[in-house]
Amino acid sequence: MKYMIKFSALLFLSLTIVSLTSWAQTNDFTIKMKGGIPNEQALQVKYYNSADWEPFYANIESFYYDPNYSYELRVRRTKLTNVEPNKSNYRYSLVKVVQKSLMKGEQLTMEINDKRVDCQGAGQMKCLMVKFNPNDKWEYFYDHIKGLEYEEGYTYKIIVNRTKLENPPQDASVYRYDLVKVVSKSASKSKLSLPTAAVFLSKFKWKLISLNGKEVSKYHAFLLFDAENGRISGNSSCNNFFGPFLISSNKISFPNLGTTMRACMGQNIEADLYQVLENKDLHYDIAEQTLNLYIKNKHVAIFGLSEK
Structure with missing residues (x-):
C-alpha cells in the first residue's frame, strides 16, 4: 500500500511537471492589430496591457492581413527547439479572429x-x-x-x-x-478608323506659326498625330499635352486633353492654345504645307509642316 501511495504521488508530480512544461512551451494571447499598414512594413499591434502600438514582425500562420481592416486576434505562441541562428524562437498561429472591422474611408x-x-x-x-x-x-x-x-x-x-x-x-x-x-x-471613340487626312497628318510634325492672328513661332508649340491609335501629343509652349483626336469631314476635335502640370514661368501662349484646341466647333483644312484651324469660319491657328 505504501508503495502504491508513493507511485501515485510520483505520477501526479510527473503529470504536473509535464503540464507546466507544456503550458510554458505554448500559450494563447489576444492582440489588437491596426489597419492601413502597407505590406512592406511591420504590422502594428497592442497587447492586452499595452498603452501604445508596437511593431510585430513575425508571420501568423493561417492569418491573411488586409490593410482595409483592423483586427482583434486570438493567437497561439509555441516555443521552438533547435532554432536556426537569427531565426525567431517562436511560431505564431491564428486561433480565432475575434473582431474584423472595415476601416473608415x-x-x-x-x-x-x-x-x-x-x-x-x-x-x-x-x-x-x-x-x-x-x-x-x-x-x-x-x-x-x-x-x-x-x-x-x-x-x-x-x-x-x-x-x-x-x-x-x-x-x-x-x-x-x-x-x-x-x-x-x-x-473609346479613338478606336474607330480615321480618314486619310489623319494618316497624312501623322507623317509630320506640325509647328504652330500663328495663333489668333499673331505670329507665335518663337514659343515652339507643336502637334504630333498618331493615326493608328487616334491620338495626339504636343507642347503648348510650357506643358506637354496628349489625348485622342477625331476627324469627320472638315471637323476636327481634341476631346479629353491631358497635360503635364509644370508651372509656366515667363511669357507663354498655353491658355490661348488650349482654348482653341478644346473648342467644340473646330474646323480644319490642309493647304500645301500648313494645317489651318477655324472657329465659325474665323482663322484661329496655322501649323507649319516639318519633318519629325
Missing part, C-alpha cells in the same frame, strides 16, 4: 481615360489618366486600384474606396484605392 467616383501615358514617378513609368469631377482636366494617376482589371482602348467610370494609410513608405502615396463598382466601360 471615402467613396469616390473616377473617370479613367482609354490609354496609359508616360509619366515620371520614382522613375519613368506608365500612368492612368483620371478625373474625379466631369469638368476637371485629366490628371496623372500614379497609384494602383486594387480589383480593377484595366484594358486599354476603353474609358471607365468607377467607384472606389479611398483609405488613408498611416506611415506610408517614403515617396509612396498616402492613399489606398479599392474598386467598389465598375459603373460603365465603353469602347
Whole structure:
C-alpha cells in the first residue's frame, strides 16, 4: 500500500511537471492589430496591457492581413527547439479572429481615360489618366486600384474606396484605392478608323506659326498625330499635352486633353492654345504645307509642316 501511495504521488508530480512544461512551451494571447499598414512594413499591434502600438514582425500562420481592416486576434505562441541562428524562437498561429472591422474611408467616383501615358514617378513609368469631377482636366494617376482589371482602348467610370494609410513608405502615396463598382466601360471613340487626312497628318510634325492672328513661332508649340491609335501629343509652349483626336469631314476635335502640370514661368501662349484646341466647333483644312484651324469660319491657328 505504501508503495502504491508513493507511485501515485510520483505520477501526479510527473503529470504536473509535464503540464507546466507544456503550458510554458505554448500559450494563447489576444492582440489588437491596426489597419492601413502597407505590406512592406511591420504590422502594428497592442497587447492586452499595452498603452501604445508596437511593431510585430513575425508571420501568423493561417492569418491573411488586409490593410482595409483592423483586427482583434486570438493567437497561439509555441516555443521552438533547435532554432536556426537569427531565426525567431517562436511560431505564431491564428486561433480565432475575434473582431474584423472595415476601416473608415471615402467613396469616390473616377473617370479613367482609354490609354496609359508616360509619366515620371520614382522613375519613368506608365500612368492612368483620371478625373474625379466631369469638368476637371485629366490628371496623372500614379497609384494602383486594387480589383480593377484595366484594358486599354476603353474609358471607365468607377467607384472606389479611398483609405488613408498611416506611415506610408517614403515617396509612396498616402492613399489606398479599392474598386467598389465598375459603373460603365465603353469602347473609346479613338478606336474607330480615321480618314486619310489623319494618316497624312501623322507623317509630320506640325509647328504652330500663328495663333489668333499673331505670329507665335518663337514659343515652339507643336502637334504630333498618331493615326493608328487616334491620338495626339504636343507642347503648348510650357506643358506637354496628349489625348485622342477625331476627324469627320472638315471637323476636327481634341476631346479629353491631358497635360503635364509644370508651372509656366515667363511669357507663354498655353491658355490661348488650349482654348482653341478644346473648342467644340473646330474646323480644319490642309493647304500645301500648313494645317489651318477655324472657329465659325474665323482663322484661329496655322501649323507649319516639318519633318519629325
